[in-house]
Amino acid sequence: xxxxxxxxxxxxxxxxxxxxxxxxxxxxSIKQDEWVAILGHNGSGKSTIAKLMNGLLFPDExxxxxxxIEVTPDTVWDIREKVGMVFQNPDNQxxxxxxxxxxxFGLENRGVDREIMLNRIEESLKSxxxxxxxxxxxxxxxxxxxxxxxxxxxxxxxxxxIILDEATAMxxxxxxxxxxxxxxxxxxxxxxxxVSITHDLNEIVGADRVIVMNDGEIxxxxxxxxxxxxxxxxxxxGLDVPFTAKVxxxxxxxxxxxxxxxxxxxxLDQLWIFHSKQ
Amino acid sequence: xxxxFKAVSHTYQPNSPFEYRALKDLSFNxxxxxxxAIVGHTGSGKSTLIQHLNxxxxxxxxxxxxxxxxLKAGEKTANIKGLREKVGVVFQYPEHQLFEETIEKDIAFGxxxxxxxxxxxxxxxxxxxxxxxxxxxxxxxxxxxxxxxxxxxxxxxxxxxxxxxxLxxxEPTAGLDPKGQQEVMDMFYRLHHEKGLTxxxxxxxxxxxxxxxxxxIILEQGKKHLEGQPEEIFVxxxxxxxxxxxxxxxxxxxxxxxTRLGISIxxxxxxxxxxxxxxxxxxxxxx
Numbered sequence: 001x002x003x004x005x006x007x008x009x010x011x012x013x014x015x016x017x018x019x020x021x022x023x024x025x026x027x028x029s030i031k032q033d034e035w036v037a038i039l040g041h042n043g044s045g046k047s048t049i050a051k052l053m054n055g056l057l058f059p060d061e062x063x064x065x066x067x068x069i070e071v072t073p074d075t076v077w078d079i080r081e082k083v084g085m086v087f088q089n090p091d092n093q094x095x096x097x098x099x100x101x102x103x104x105f106g107l108e109n110r111g112v113d114r115e116i117m118l119n120r121i122e123e124s125l126k127s128x129x130x131x132x133x134x135x136x137x138x139x140x141x142x143x144x145x146x147x148x149x150x151x152x153x154x155x156x157x158x159x160x161x162i163i164l165d166e167a168t169a170m171x172x173x174x175x176x177x178x179x180x181x182x183x184x185x186x187x188x189x190x191x192x193x194x195v196s197i198t199h200d201l202n203e204i205v206g207a208d209r210v211i212v213m214n215d216g217e218i219x220x221x222x223x224x225x226x227x228x229x230x231x232x233x234x235x236x237x238g239l240d241v242p243f244t245a246k247v248x249x250x251x252x253x254x255x256x257x258x259x260x261x262x263x264x265x266x267x268l269d270q271l272w273i274f275h276s277k278q
Numbered sequence: 279x280x281x282x283f284k285a286v287s288h289t290y291q292p293n294s295p296f297e298y299r300a301l302k303d304l305s306f307n308x309x310x311x312x313x314x315a316i317v318g319h320t321g322s323g324k325s326t327l328i329q330h331l332n333x334x335x336x337x338x339x340x341x342x343x344x345x346x347x348x349l350k351a352g353e354k355t356a357n358i359k360g361l362r363e364k365v366g367v368v369f370q371y372p373e374h375q376l377f378e379e380t381i382e383k384d385i386a387f388g389x390x391x392x393x394x395x396x397x398x399x400x401x402x403x404x405x406x407x408x409x410x411x412x413x414x415x416x417x418x419x420x421x422x423x424x425x426x427x428x429x430x431x432x433x434x435x436x437x438x439x440x441x442x443x444x445l446x447x448x449e450p451t452a453g454l455d456p457k458g459q460q461e462v463m464d465m466f467y468r469l470h471h472e473k474g475l476t477x478x479x480x481x482x483x484x485x486x487x488x489x490x491x492x493x494x495i496i497l498e499q500g501k502k503h504l505e506g507q508p509e510e511i512f513v514x515x516x517x518x519x520x521x522x523x524x525x526x527x528x529x530x531x532x533x534x535x536x537t538r539l540g541i542s543i544x545x546x547x548x549x550x551x552x553x554x555x556x557x558x559x560x561x562x563x564x565x
Binding site for chain 2 (some may be wrong): 040041042043142143169170173175199200239242244246247250254255264267268271272274275278
């Protein structure tokens with residue numbers, strides 16, 4: 001159990017007693033050092049899972065453990081030491097008047113020493129490549145930069161787990177790319193656990209594992225390569241595979257693929273091999 | 279309605295320390311019945327441009343013509359209310375603007391404001407409900423009881439109920455899941471053709487611009503960077519790169535197919551099925 005960072009055990013949740021269940025008997029676990037993507041259509045329950053993970057909500061049935069601690073109203077402050085969260089709207093999560101103050105906020109709340117604080121601010125801004133913006137006003141940054149500062153603010157408190165709750169949904173393509181690069185950097189440079197919540201299958205390519213939600217239930221737990229094969233059934237639950245996967249899936253009766261390509265480059269590599277043998 | 283921008287500039291808070299030039303000497307023409315995509319990054323001037331289309335903003339220099347309406351600095355536009363009735367704008371996250379007690383009242387708010395009679399509104403209601411695929415049974419419900427996707431449909435129905443001739447769409451699919459995105463875009467595409475609308479789509483999605491538009495304008499820092507048919511614009515990799523835009527996925531794939539495998543397929547709004555059929559025919563093995 002020591003290696004399981006997050007455990008959901010038969011978790012059910014609804015927002016009010018006369019409302020339908022948002023999550024129905026959901027069980028899964030996330031291992032240390034894993035990046036897990038939680039995927040689903042609007043209203044599938046994926047964001048509710050995020051809110052349950054750091055005690056913004058509590059389950060009506062079942063139990064949740066984060067880093068060995070059960071999430072309850074009594075433990076919520078311990079949990080939030082370990083779980084950092086980045087939300088969808090970049091404009092709703094700033095408190096500081098400069099980038100530096102904003103990243104400092106979480107540290108000040110925890111009474112971290114000034115020396116350590118300065119150090120952590122620098123380190124975390126470096127991780128998201130925003131050191132040049134120390135004294136900029138957050139609201140004047142681009143969407144992608146804002147989200148990177150938000151990620152830095154979370155990194156500074158050194159959580160074990162970072163949840164990105166549709167953190168790219170309101171960004172333009174350039175901002176999205178920035179965030180995906182940042183997340184990939186974090187994967188390589190830190191040991192932090194990542195949970196990313198999205199409905200965009202282009203954003204799960206780098207994840208170790210995917211949990212697909214549908215109408216409050218786990219529909220499938222798999223890896224990105226496997227998921228990309230399931231074009232038809234994904235469409236039935238309101239999701240869509242990337243262009244690369246669509247092309248691949250239609251070429252399968254002609255081309256022998258070693259494995260399902262995740263990127264255009266992988267697809268082209270395999271097509272090149274096939275073509276050169278003809 | 280034909281739309282033309284002639285050397286339009288717009289400066290916010292001129293002659294103050296906060297002066298900001300959002301549009302710079304912008305000229306273009308949109309013909310009645312065209313589907314035009316306006317593409318650009320945050321800060322490129324897209325939102326400022328949109329607000330000129332129904333007179334929420336006026337140029338600080340130059341002039342905008344929309345049908346017979348003229349917007350010009352220092353000049354009072356005759357009958358601007360008439361312009362706003364003809365140009366329907368679906369702003370970003372339009373569901374945030376819902377406010378009425380019932381869905382019916384919310385949809386009726388716009389047309390009522392422009393003097394439509396109760397009778398007229400009642401004949402328009404079923405049409406717009408059908409267009410956005412909402413059940414008439416919902417009319418008495420509060421719009422706030424609906425899901426996000428349904429709320430957006432109600433907001434769009436409110437714009438359609440004014441029976442505009444020009445439809446301006448500002449990132450209409452933002453925040454929707456893939457199925458919702460496709461449903462909303464297909465709906466606008468259908469309406470565009472059925473009603474002979476002039477449609478202006480502001481989008482970040484190169485893929486949507488390629489798929490739906492017959493004319494594309496790319497903005498960068500308030501200026502026009504490129505303009506033309508999507509098939510011409512979206513192959514100009516270097517020019518797009520200058521403004522940090524990517525070639526649409528499918529076009530990039532076709533380019534790479536050519537350079538790496540020598541397979542030459544010209545982009546022709548293929549469906550994926552058709553595209554793969556062509557690849558099979560050329561790659562060998564598809565006998």
